[in-house]
Amino acid sequence: MLDTPEATVSEHIEESVSPAVATAPAIAQPRSHLIGWAVFGFALLLYTFTLAPSVMPGDYAEFQLSAAVLGVPHPTGYPLYILLGKLFTLLPLGDVAYRVNFSSAVYMAGAVGVLYAVAVKLFRLAGYGRVWWAAAAGALVFAIAPTVWSMSLVARSYALNALLVACVVFSVITWRQSGQSRWFYASCLLIGLSMVHHGTTYLLLPAYGLYLLLVEFERHRAEADRRPMTRRALGVLSLLAGLSPMLFLVYRFVFGGPYYWGNPTSWKDFFNLLTGGPFHNQVMGFSDTQLDRVLFGLGELDAQYTLLGIIVGVAGMAALWRLRRAEAALLTLMMLGNFAFAMNYSLVGYLYFIPTFLIWGVFMAVGAGWMAYVLIVGLSSPLGSVVLRARTAMLIAGVILLWLFASSTVLRYPNIDQSGQIATRDEALALLASAPQGASLYLDWEDVSVVRFYRMVYGSRPDLTLHSGDPTDWPKGVYCDLSNGAPVYVGEFAGAQPPMIARDFDVESAPMGWRVVNIKNVALYEVPPCGTCATCR
Helix, strand or coil, rough: CCCCCCCHHHHHHHHCCCCHHHHHCCCCCCCHHHHHHHHHHHHHHHHHCCCCCCCCCHHHHHHHHHHCCCCCCCCCCCCHHHHHEEEECCCCCCHHHHHHHHHHHHHHHHHHHHHHHHHHHHHHHCCCCCCCCHHHHHHHHHHHHHHHHHCCCCCCCHHHHHHHHHHHHHHHHHHHHHCHHHHHHHHHHHHHHHHHHHHHHHHHHHHHHHHHHHHHHHHHHHCCCCCCCCCCCCCCHHHHHHHHHHHHHHHHHHHHCCCCCCCCCHHHHHHHHHHHHHHHHHCCCCCCHHHHHHHHHHHHHHHHHHHHHHHHHHHHHHHHHHHHHHHHHHHHHHHHHHHHHHCEEEECHHHHHHHHHHHHHHEEEEHHHHHHHHHHHHEEEEEEEEHHHHHHHHHHHHHHHHHHHHHHHHHHHHHHHHCCCCCHHHHHHHHHCCCCCCCCEEECCHHHHHHHHHHHHCCCCCEEEEEECCCHHHHHHHHHHHCCCEEEECCCCCCCCHHHHHHEEEEEEEECCCEEEEEEEEEHEEECCCCCCCEEE
């Protein structure tokens, strides 16, 4: 019944605990939630110290711009990220770009803290007690994983995705354990928000759905609901509430806005952006075999956690399957869904493994706690009393984990630290300050996004004409601009000077690239009678 005490409901829906684990000696634990806040605080402090201080090129600048002006970035639009990012732009910290970067630090630190909370909850449900140090170890090792750490320092969507995934896991597990309807509604809301934010979440829906169906079956069998249909209807409404940020994309499409990627003009264009249509060819967009892709994914896991972390994670997965099969199935299916997509996505696919890294962090935490209890109660030992064995095991494990964590942090810090990355900002400001009135800028996506950021966020240089796209089309425009007396600047494309520009024009060094000073091969161009464009060869 709805008013059934929590413990009574839990008796019906929790699985039995292994006798060996259930009889484990009680070990005094500090208040675990305080440790959780400390883990969150450490991660946030680490990310803040290494945070990118200002605008960054390409997609980073586009996200910073979109958050500031409530625009719509590249597919799939990321409405939740933009709406939350707008709130961060109101903070009195650094410049606008820094504030959006800082949002990633907060999101990922939140994911680290929730990972800790998930591990602590699993320990309690499995009968370990609150092995806070193991939960903290798993969370902190996840926090300093190279890909995780690097995506906490810049304006991208991956940190918020990690936080939402972690929150869904905590919420659904708590719903099953507590039987409190508020956690069911929270689960539905968070799943909806995850679906709106990142398309890869759809691959996690089978795991969520099966777990929630299991809970429904258990509650029906236990007769734990007085009005189950009312609760389910409210759950659907919670899910729809989670999907509501999508209305922002509709609003911007119908009424317009300062920035909308691709400038969609029809509902077909709109849905193409919403579903990530321009990037569909990146799925399975590789020539490797599936075995090669699996090895690629395993290599990414090894790069984050090393072989030791993989071994501890495997031990944790095995322990969880033995003690809490439903939760083990949930996490394993989630990981397989994410892993299968990420390994088969050809465009920066390594970034999409972050949910896998998150789940593996949980497995590592469980594995560390399980191995400690094996040392405490599962093996005979000449050390004497159980208390002595427990203290010795905790000391050894703590020293090893502290050494691994500290050494990994120190070794990775110089390569991941973004706090000194100001070159993009300085070059862009130098170009905006030096370009003559009415100049034309031909820049690739990486640089044009930065100039567009300063133009739309700070109102800098609206007189400049921006060009991007295919660099093989640039020479025609450059020729016309020079012929009409307009100053012309050309940037790098894919890290090099466009070869046709180098062949046909004389250039001199300038911020973000070169200034075109003269037409070198006039014979390759002719001005047609209309006098409005150039025709090559």
